[in-house]
Amino acid sequence: MNEPPIRTLEEIVEHAGSGTAVWHSRTVRQSVDEVFGPTPATLCEWPDHEPDAGADQLIAVGGGTLLDHAKIWRHEQSPTSELVAVASIWGSGAEVSPIAVQTVGRRKVISCGAHLLPDARAIWPKLAQTVPESRALDASGDVWAHALEGFLSPLASDELRLEIARIINDILKPRPYNDPAWFDLGARACRAQSRSSVGLVHGMAHVLEPHLEDAPDGPHLGHAALCRVLVWPVFKFNLASPTTRSKLEANGLEPEALDEALRSLHDPELFDLLIPALDATWPEILRDRCSRTNGVLVRPSSLGFFAQREFQ
């Protein structure tokens, strides 16, 4: 499946006509009004409104949840519309992915197919400046998780590992938390990972997120925030296997540099709050399809590594 071609913001604004609908999240309302307001395009805010079916072009501007929703909506309601995906935050990779995740009740329903791939994507660099620091760091945790889990996946070929190692080395370069370069890094990590698998970070996150939603006193964390707090402990868990170290070093990656970068994202107090939830859901985490494609075998006894904070 080809990657959606990149268009510049100027290109999509220039071509936004009366047959264009811009479907955006609330968080980017001001930016969308400023840029698309003067065009003939129809603006509609998700989730309160949805575009008219049959628009020539649908420009979706938002996070992964909106982009995934737009992908499914386009397929079901308006299949002739061209879909241009503009991510307002990095991490999910929804703008380059043929996968769409929807929450139905407590369950995450995953759909996949070429019909869900956007026709094009655009990077809107200024949107990076609208992202609060904490949310940006959470999103970076999601990017890291995609890259590392795709790299370590038992389904990754040698060629793919080399490709992802280059992405990881790019992610490692120092940059501000809201550097627009994160948009492209996130998209590259997601595309590469889609050719292998994710692993235990995603297995934990998929199980913990609905569990925490139901917990009256527990922290309520979204997917990216969970990735951020889990990616370092899981990296250390994987690194305890000699296989992981040899895979990293064979591809020019320094485990110590990764350790330092991932540790800087970690929040030990938040992790401590997750330990009871990990304990309660561990059997479910073991059965999660992502956990089962982790680069290192996750066993029932592996819970101790996390519950006893052996990574610290």
Next chain:
Amino acid sequence: MSNLDKLKQLLVDVFLLAPEEFSIELDRDSIETWDSLGTVSLAVGVHDVFGYHMRPEEAVAVRSVREIIDILESKGVDFDE
């Protein structure tokens, strides 16, 4: 721990079996969790425990505990300790 005990522990963990469910006679049809993802986990675990990297076609073709033992024995792992 003998290699058979190591294999038993590995398969119990990979396929989430109760220890008493393990038998050398088990095959893919009798283990619900021995699906395509179980095959991936099995290959990862065999590498972790026995240092042998199963080729993808080998991991997909294996259908029983006895066949796993046969493969490992052919790579020099001794199960007659």
